[in-house]
Amino acid sequence: MTYFKKRNGKWKLTLRGKDARAGYLFILPFLIGFFGLFVSMLIKSISFSFSNMEVGADGYILTKAAKNGFEHYIRAFTIDPDFNLRLGKSIAKMCTTVPLILIFSFFAANILNQKFKGRAIARSIFFFPVILTSGIILGIEQSDLLLSSMNGEAMTSTEDLESMIGVTRFLTQYTSLPGEIIMYLSNAVTGIYDIVIASGVQILVFLAGLQSISPSLYEASNMEGATGWENFWKITFPMISPLILVNALYTIIDSFTSAGNEMMSSITSTIFTDVKYGYGSAMAWIYFIAIALILAVVGGIISKHVFYYD
Amino acid sequence: MKTTAKTMKKTKVPKALKQQILLAKISSILWKIVRGTIVIGICFVILYPLFVKFSVSIMEENDLYDSTIKYIPKHFTLNNYKLALEGMKYTKTFFNTFTLSFLTAFLQLAACLFTAYGFARFQFPGKKILFACVLLTLMVPPQVLMLPMFMKFRFFDFFGIAEAVTGSSINLIDSFWPFLISAITTMGFKNGLYIYMLRQFFKGMPKELEEAAYVDGSGRFRTFFQIMLPSAKSMMVTVFLFGFVWQWTDSFFSGMYLPTFKVMASALSSLAAEVGSRYSDFGGAMNFVSKGFTSMMNNTGVILVILPLVVLYLVCQKYFVESIERSGIVG
Missing domain, CATH: 1.10.3720.10 (MetI-like)
Known part of the structure; x- marks a missing residue:
């Protein structure tokens, strides 16, 4: 398990050592990204969450938040209603x-x-x-109320309801599953599109x-x-x-x-x-x-x- | 000859076996029918919304409110497309987005290929921990890093070099640099997934290929370029496709880094309001944008955004399916 070996008075890489060096070289993009960007951002994000920030023209100033810095966390759990x-x-x-x-x-x-x-x-x-x-297309689809209320989907929503009732009836008649599981299954049937995509x-x-x-x-x-x-x-x-x-x-x-x-x-x-x-x-x-x-x-x-x- | 044929005919198949064979045949036919129904059903579920969008996009607004019309419009029109193309500044937006997506996907692919190969084939200290770090980058929601990322690129400085040269940090917002920098350092959207997929692929390749190359005197990098990359072609196409598509439709990062620059996502989300405001300019009476109109514009816009992607998908589809057959992903 040695990566270096002394030969002729000089430390040199063994074959294993050269292998390891090549490995580090190959993952270099990730190493730079992870230690140069990711870790520093993660740490900054933590420090942001414990402080109040003011943004100026050429930088930002952090001041420690109230309650030993935990103000925002306490607020999330106890004050914010949503x-x-x-x-x-x-x-x-x-x-x-x-x-x-x-x-x-x-x-x-x-x-x-x-x-x-x-x-x-x-x-x-x-x-x-x-x-x-992906991305915006899903966003547009979800915000497009009209499509779901007026065109086609209005009809499918009654169809949905009917199919849901049908599935529920079928399951209650022919199986002896508990009610919650039946509801879960019938929801799954009507929500098939969300699952498939x-x-x-x-x-x-x-x-x-x-x-x-x-x-x-x-x-x-x-x-x-x-x-x-x-x-x-x-x-x-x-x-x-x-x-x-x-x-x-x-x-x-x-x-x-x-x-x-x-x-x-x-x-x-x-x-x-x-x-x-x-x-x-x-x-x-x-x-x-x-x-x-x-x-x-x-x-x-x-x-x-x-x-x-x- | 004749006699053998006769004797063969005479050998009786036992009745029980016959029944069994019949039963097996029936059940296999039944399964085929069930399978066919399921496959067609799911294909329908996937394609139906697309079909609805298309049919809305060639309707006039009146047709939307007409309950006798379901899919085939009474008043066929291409006006929606005309308005949407103008409202999105389609050609310009298209080239902007294409350049951005292509560069990002390409750099991501290159960086992830190197990283994945390093993890798949070389032994070095800390490898397991580093790979766990790759998965960590996939796990952290982009929202956690959103603010520091924005700050980083708003006041960008690489080890204080810019500060020393120009006296202040560089503002990279509203340029492609944030995307390119995070792509080349594998910190782009879902790059952890690409590294994972490519690593599994390289792990599944027979080691003998590379050993043969080493014996013939090829170095590690040359082996990677000349032996490994050509055989990873289908997997590379898949990763490129993912990177391209996810960049093309991305609204989160482009909304953050490119506040004034038009790409597909921002053009699409502001399309209805944009066209509506023009409408009101020369219409006069129409001061508000009706919901039906918004929906029609959105649907037309979605069709326009995904059309190039569909074309790309159809071109790459062969490689895409092939990559599944040969990747041999094993956890």
């Missing part, structure tokens, strides 16, 4: 949509992995939302994972007489489980940081429209800590059940 509500809403929305997105994208990837006519076309359409629902990248990741499972595993198990169902649970599912972890974490991050998120837009408007720099930064930090906690919990739970092949 903050707790919005935070709770974002988390609740995440909890309901993330499992659905995961299940849907896994299912879709399995279908797209099979051989059928028009598979190439189906694949290109399934990944289309990656383009359709949010799962482009996830389908991509799952599909790539499915492609990488060696066919010899299936051959061997078919020789032993396993059914498709058994193959799925004993081979496909364990082999893909590391990607379930990756996708779960990615989906959580995506749902929290998407442009359509209410919390995100309220932070932006607090900083740029209301010009409350310190308070906006404090809000952003509370939000980030909440995300990190959720990621840690979810990651911890899933990674216990993940199966690694090698």
